[in-house]
Amino acid sequence: MTRKMLQFIKLNKQLPPKRETIKRKDDFNEIYNEFISEKAREQSSRCSQCGIPFCQIHCPLGNNIPDWLKLTAEGRLKEAYQVSQSTNNMPEVCGRICPQDRLCEGNCVIEQSGHGTVTIGSIEKYITDTAWEKGWVKSIKVENEQDQSVGIIGAGPAGMACAEELRKSGYKVTIYDRYDRPGGLLIYGIPNFKLEKFVVERRTKLLKDSGIKFINNFEVGKNETLFELRKKHDAILISTGVYKAREIDIPGHDLKNIFPAMKFLTASNRKGLGDKVELFDNGTLNTAGKNVVVIGGGDTAMDCVRTSIRQKAKSVKCLYRRDRENMPGSAREVYNAEEEGVEFIWLTSPKSFIGKEKVSGVEVNKIELGDADASGRRKPIVKENSEYQIDADIVIKSLGFDPENLPKLFNAKELAISKWGTIKINLQTMQTNINGVFAAGDIVRGASLVVWAIKDCRDAAVQIEEFLQNKLKKEKNIQAA
Numbered sequence: 109m110t111r112k113m114l115q116f117i118k119l120n121k122q123l124p125p126k127r128e129t130i131k132r133k134d135d136f137n138e139i140y141n142e143f144i145s146e147k148a149r150e151q152s153s154r155c156s157q158c159g160i161p162f163c164q165i166h167c168p169l170g171n172n173i174p175d176w177l178k179l180t181a182e183g184r185l186k187e188a189y190q191v192s193q194s195t196n197n198m199p200e201v202c203g204r205i206c207p208q209d210r211l212c213e214g215n216c217v218i219e220q221s222g223h224g225t226v227t228i229g230s231i232e233k234y235i236t237d238t239a240w241e242k243g244w245v246k247s248i249k250v251e252n253e254q255d256q257s258v259g260i261i262g263a264g265p266a267g268m269a270c271a272e273e274l275r276k277s278g279y280k281v282t283i284y285d286r287y288d289r290p291g292g293l294l295i296y297g298i299p300n301f302k303l304e305k306f307v308v309e310r311r312t313k314l315l316k317d318s319g320i321k322f323i324n325n326f327e328v329g330k331n332e333t334l335f336e337l338r339k340k341h342d343a344i345l346i347s348t349g350v351y352k353a354r355e356i357d358i359p360g361h362d363l364k365n366i367f368p369a370m371k372f373l374t375a376s377n378r379k380g381l382g383d384k385v386e387l388f389d390n391g392t393l394n395t396a397g398k399n400v401v402v403i404g405g406g407d408t409a410m411d412c413v414r415t416s417i418r419q420k421a422k423s424v425k426c427l428y429r430r431d432r433e434n435m436p437g438s439a440r441e442v443y444n445a446e447e448e449g450v451e452f453i454w455l456t457s458p459k460s461f462i463g464k465e466k467v468s469g470v471e472v473n474k475i476e477l478g479d480a481d482a483s484g485r486r487k488p489i490v491k492e493n494s495e496y497q498i499d500a501d502i503v504i505k506s507l508g509f510d511p512e513n514l515p516k517l518f519n520a521k522e523l524a525i526s527k528w529g530t531i532k533i534n535l536q537t538m539q540t541n542i543n544g545v546f547a548a549g550d551i552v553r554g555a556s557l558v559v560w561a562i563k564d565c566r567d568a569a570v571q572i573e574e575f576l577q578n579k580l581k582k583e584k585n586i587q588a589a
């Protein structure tokens with residue numbers, strides 16, 4: 109390591125990168141615009157190919173970013189795609205929706221030296237979209253199919269990534285999902301304006317063409333128990349995500365027109381997919397012309413406010429009990445929402461919902477921040493006599509998600525869970541306490557990111573393969589004895 113590099117690390121420890129240093133407005137918007145090749149070339153060539161690839165270190169998948177940037181800068185796009193897809197099962201998805209300001213781009217050396225990040229996410233999207241266009245993305249051709257099979261519960265990014273990795277090794281894979289479409293939150297959670305649905309659907313088709321079987325409308329626990337499924341396959345992966353919405357238990361919580369975020373977003377996504385959605389069509393879940401109040405400060409709340417804007421709401425307000433600096437959501441998303449006309453009401457928490465049958469307003473309290481709590485974030489304290497009222501025709505609650513009670517749901521009391529309700533696994537083998545049953549993605553990590561779901565499930569696939577090979581060896585030894 110050179111002296112210059114050591115100096116840089118030392119300097120950065122003293123001056124941690126500020127998120128706001130990403131100033132270039134154009135770079136934010138690039139994600140949603142058509143990316144022209146020259147722009148990709150120009151951006152890629154801004155990479156300084158620094159000795160320590162901070163971007164790569166801060167990408168959960170360890171993507172070889174400097175190499176594919178160099179190849180793109182040289183116009184060698186097919187090779188860039190090959191490098192990029194070798195560590196990521198959905199580069200075009202991550203390129204669109206990773207919070208790059210917290211991951212690769214936020215740690216780009218050029219960004220930290222104040223010159224604006226190399227737009228890594230947009231380039232990743234560009235490389236892979238081009239690969240799809242040019243026909244470089246190919247389904248898996250299995251030459252020697254194995255006799256062993258794996259059942260995957262949950263067709264979100266976690267389940268899909270694991271399925272792809274196992275299929276590459278020749279295993280038979282079936283993915284069961286309780287929804288009518290595969291994709292998990294990529295289809296029914298994340299809005300179309302961030303992630304176009306055709307992007308997910310073409311991935312699903314690729315996996316089907318690769319011989320992976322999808323069984324939709326199949327809820328484990330209802331259609332079959334975990335143990336029944338276990339008997340059908342040589343190994344099982346649980347990748348069911350987290351879906352129990354956190355509640356606000358304040359007066360008026362049972363008034364009409366107060367909805368959990370996923371109900372609102374699913375209706376909107378279904379409409380985008382061309383489904384008939386009665387509650388949207390009759391106006392209940394459509395925010396057009398309404399005063400919308402969204403409660404929460406995470407990325408899901410940002411999706412709700414930005415979806416409301418697109419549905420032509422009269423006004424959109426976001427209530428958050430801490431301040432901008434302490435928001436859990438991506439700074440980039442807040443910036444986008446503000447630019448689109450969302451009003452953020454910081455340091456405010458709901459005290460009660462007002463209305464007769466339907467909600468007509470939210471009574472709120474002002475908040476001040478106290479000392480940091482165990483999580484390191486400053487504790488919100490309600491200011492006395494600070495109540496006031498905000499008009500609302502519809503309220504969307506976005507306070508985060510917890511895991512459902514899987515042992516109960518799966519009719520598998522034995523399945524060990526943590527105190528947070530996530531599935532407990534052996535971190536080395538990724539196996540649960542039930543032999544041959546593995547778990548990964550949000551259901552293990554808690555509500556997280558697509559890129560982490562992919563990373564965890566690539567690791568799970570390696571462990572499942574090792575388990576299957578050992579099983580086969582044992583069976584052969586028994587036969588030979």
Ligand SMILES: Cc1cc2nc3c(=O)[nH]c(=O)nc-3n(C[C@H](O)[C@H](O)[C@H](O)COP(=O)(O)OP(=O)(O)OC[C@H]3O[C@@H](n4cnc5c(N)ncnc54)[C@H](O)[C@@H]3O)c2cc1C
Pocket residue numbers: 205206207261262263264265266267284285286287290291292293294297298299302326327328329347348349350373407408411517548549550551555556557558559561
């Ligand atoms: C609104 C919203 C916006 C988000 N935006 C972003 C973003 O911009 N960037 C980002 O990186 N991350 C984002 N995330 C987080 C990201 O979507 C998740 O981290 C990721 O999808 C987790 O993947 P997963 O496969 O573990 O779970 P999921 O995507 O939740 O998939 C789980 C699947 O399991 C199925 N399932 C559940 N129970 C059963 C059962 N009993 N039987 C059969 N099937 C079952 C479900 O139907 C679902 O299809 C967002 C999340 C939400 C809610």
Ligand code: SF4
Pocket residue numbers: 166167168169170171173196202203206208211212213228229232559
């Ligand atoms: S996967 Fe996400 S963090 Fe990694 S390089 Fe792509 S956009 Fe950046």
